[in-house]
Amino acid sequence: MAVAEGAEPISLQEQEESQRSNPWFDAWRLFRRNKASMVALGVILLIVFIAVTAKLWTNIGLIDARGGAVARHTVNPLNVAPQDSYPDPGLAARDDQGRNPYWCGWLTDEALVSVQDKYCSLPEPDAEKKQWVWLLGADSNGKDWLTQTIYGAQVSLAVGVVGATMSLVVGLIYGMISGFYGGRIDNAMMRFVDFMYGFPTLVFIILMQVYFTEVAREYQDQGRGGIVGFILDLNKDMGGLLFLFIALGVLNWIGMARHARGLVLSYRSKEFVEAARAVGASNRRIIFIHLLPNIIGPLIVLETLAIPGYIFTEAFLSFIGLGVQPGTPSWGAMISEVRQRGGFFSNRHILLVPSIALVITTLSFNFLGDGLRDAFDPRMRGT
């Protein structure tokens, strides 16, 4: 058989290139070139690492913000120390400069012995007092601020990842069914989406959270069990995150469903799908082999770019007291703490620490999303 156009032998180097040239690898190569995104990826990995290993950080001298004590000391300043030895800093009279007193202190080998009422300039290191506690101060319950920030990363990441995953899975399935089957099904499904789209998302989420809180209170008062009781308990064990996931999930899949449907519609009529139909490929094969691999990339990009939104929503809800349950460390709740007891001017860093954590995390996801977008679809660059 005569070998024609394009069949010229290719060099060894070219052959090697071609082996690694698959669309996913190409995307990674493009991504790697984007410095900001690579840095963002590094920061996110670092935050994930810190969040996952949060326990370790509390064990090297910081007090577990969740109320557990440092194992070595078996001391829990929250429980052991008599309540009145902790004058509530929030209630304490302001000093003559109008500043709120703020707690700093450290642990010795024996116990938590020294609690000082400072304005949270860091306590001086002292050779005999080995471990700092409350490096960045503590809240009105005496819980360490740095530790709370570290545990707050767990909440933010969980909300971001679970929110994105739920929204992606639900939206993808919904949108693909709608777009793939089309016609009446599509019409009905999309009218429902339009209807849901009409709700102001945040108001809807707030109302849901209020509803959940009320239900929880009622159940607690009546001491009932059952499935609802089980769910309420589970939510409690999760520090209120379960209801947050649900509230975030109920609305956020909608935008994803629209995008997924749009992408399915644009690919469904592509000729390679028709070619697959012409050889007799099943719907299942067309969906999973031809449509999904093509639409999943852009959707992952969109979801990555949506993660900062989920993190902010959680922070906002926790700030207004409708997010995580009291006692669960969350950046939004920490910022709210500042509001509740003052210290906005006197102890700026207590506001800055969770705020900066929030900003760094959300910015990193934004840059990551940008990089992914450029990598998956270079034509979309700059949009």
Added chain:
Amino acid sequence: MNQPMSDTQADQVTGTTPATDRKILVEVKGLKKYFPIKSGILFQREVAAVKAVDNVSFHIYEGETLGLVGESGCGKSTTGRTILQLYEATAGSIKFQGQEITNLKGAQLRKMRREMQMIFQDPYASLNPRMSVGRIVAEPLVVHNIGTKQEREDRVAELLELVGLNPYFVRRYPHEFSGGQRQRIGLARALALNPEFIVADEPISALDVSIQAQVVNLMQKLQETLGLTYLFIAHDLSMVRHLCDRVAVMYLGKIVEIAESEELYTNPLHPYTQALLSAVPVPDPVVEEKRQRIILKGDVPSPINPPTGCNFNTRCPVSVDMCYQEDPGLIEVQPEHWVACHRVD
């Protein structure tokens, strides 16, 4: 002079057409494909229909190439796709090797699909960008569960060689290939199941002129070696002449003229065919000098509301009263030369 062909007569007339004893592979009778236009927010009603293919009858002989020519939007692709059962026919009959295929379902339809394949116009949209060339070409084999993995790989290599590509390309992805190479890959995929019949939907329209000839030559060579039958769709007459045995000209969902290639070029009867031909440059400079383009007035009417009577009447330079009242059926004015025009006698 034959009688004009009405809807009901279509059967008899095309049925008796073949004067020769060539075997008919594909026979299309009274084929209609309407796309409904729906409207309404909650409960959609059908408010109108795009009459993409409106009562079309023709046949394709075994081993020949039938050209299907017409302006874009006249229903050529829809005709090809409906024959391949990619669209469900609104009405009419399609017979393949004498078997009615419009009512096939499930396993029978899948079996039929092995005999008929398609190659596409857009070399960029016709290959899945997330699949390697090897997977693309092997897909028909996988779908029909043919052979072991090794046998499939061998077959893919064989197919790539057959269409003039280096079998080493199996691990590459479509974006690494030129338009012409992609068309070859599409051709290899179409040939994987050893089909009898291939619908080629403007396979060269999107290619550089220099590469068009290569692909056409390849298609011709494959036709000789594999005994293929083609329905070759094109939007102008220039490429079709030396490739096709017979040519059908389509206008607004209907076939207006069918004839053997040479006959159509030398003796076009329908005013629309004449206009199309007048747009084809002639290589002979003397003839080219004298060539007069017939510019049709106006635009193609909407296939939602085609004109009554002859649907070419809005643009026809020679229309008379009758053209606005009666739809001229296809009539056989000479053996194997059919035309749908009141003014031809």
